[in-house]
Amino acid sequence: MSTRSKVSTPSSGLISHQTPLHALLGGGKIADVLLWTDKVTSAAVVAGFSIVWFLFEVAEYNLLTLVCHTLIAFMLILFIWYNAAGLVTWRIPKINDIAIPESTIRYFHTKLNLFLRKFYEISTGQDLKLFFVTISGLVIVSIIGNYFTIANLLYLMFLCFVTVPVMYERYEYEVDYLASKGNQDLRRLFSTLDSKFLNKIPRGPVKEKKFM
Template identity: 75%
Template structure:
C-alpha cells in the first residue's frame, strides 16, 4: 500500500475544479446521480441502436424527432384532460454556461495544439505524435460508434475512480513519471539535441 502524503495530487488541485467545477463536473464525478445515470443510459441506448440494431443515423434522428413531435402534440392538445404541466420552451434550450465552457475548452485545445506543433518542446511534440499514431492504430480495430462509446464510458468512469483512489493513482503516476523522465532525458541527450531547429517567434493570444 503506497504511503499517503500531503503533496499536491496529479492535477495540483481538486478534480472537480479541473473538470470545470460546474454541471459537467458534477455529472462526470456522479455527484448528480440521476443526470449521470440518465446520460449513461441514453448513450448506451444509442450505442445499442447503432451497433446491435444497425440503425442508420439519419433514420434514427428522424424517428426521434417524429416521436418527440407526436408526444408534444398529444401533450399540448390533451392539456385539459391530464394534470401534467406543459413543458416550457426554455426547458429545451442549452444553457449559456455549457456553451461557454465548450467554447473555452475548444479554444484552449487549439492553443495547445499550436504550441505543440511549433516544436517549442520537442519531447512533448514527439510524445504527441506517438500518442496520435497509437490511437490511430487502435482505431482500426473499432468502429466509430464503438470508439466514441468507449471514450464516453472512460469519461464517466475514470474521473470517479480517480477521485476514489486518488492517493494510489498519484503514487503510481509519480513513479511512472520519473521513469518516463529518465527515458526522455536519455533520448534528449542522444537524439533530440542534435536536431537543428529554427527560431520560433512568440505570438500573443487575444
C-alpha cells in the same frame, strides 16, 4: 491492514490536494455525474448512452434513421404536451424549454479555440518532446481505430469518463504512487532522448507570443 496504508504517498500527486477533484472537473452537474454524486442522474446518463450504443452496434441502426425517429418522438411529445395543456393543469411548453443556452455555445466556442491554439503551438515544434509525444499518441489512437468502430470507440471513451474520475477519487493514493513512479521513468527516458537526439535537431527562431 488496508491497501492504502501499505502504499506510501507520493511527493506530488496527479491532482493538487488544494483543489478538489469536483472543482477540477468544472463543478456543477457534469462533475456530479462523473463522480456519481447524483447516482440517479449518472445511472440515467450511462443507460442513455448504452441504449444509443446498442442501437448502433447491436441493432445496427442507421444514424440518419435514428435522428429522424428521435425528432419524430420529440415532435409527438411536444404536440401532446402543447394540446393537452389546456385540458389538464400542465404548463404550455415554451421555446426556451428546448432552446440551447447562449452560454453553452460560448463555452464550446472557447474550448475549440483553446484546442486550436494548443494544436498550433505543438505543431510548430517549440517543445519537441511534446511534439513527438503527441505524434506517438495519434499513431497509437489510429492503430486502435483499426480494431474499433467509431461507435465502440466513443462508447469506450464515455465509459472511461464516467468511471476513471470516481475510481481515482476512491484509490487516489495508490494511483498517485504509481503515476509518480511512471513519471520518473518517463523523465529519465525523455532526458536521454533529449540529450542524444532532440537537442541536435535544428529549429527556427521562437517568436515571443502576443495575446490580444
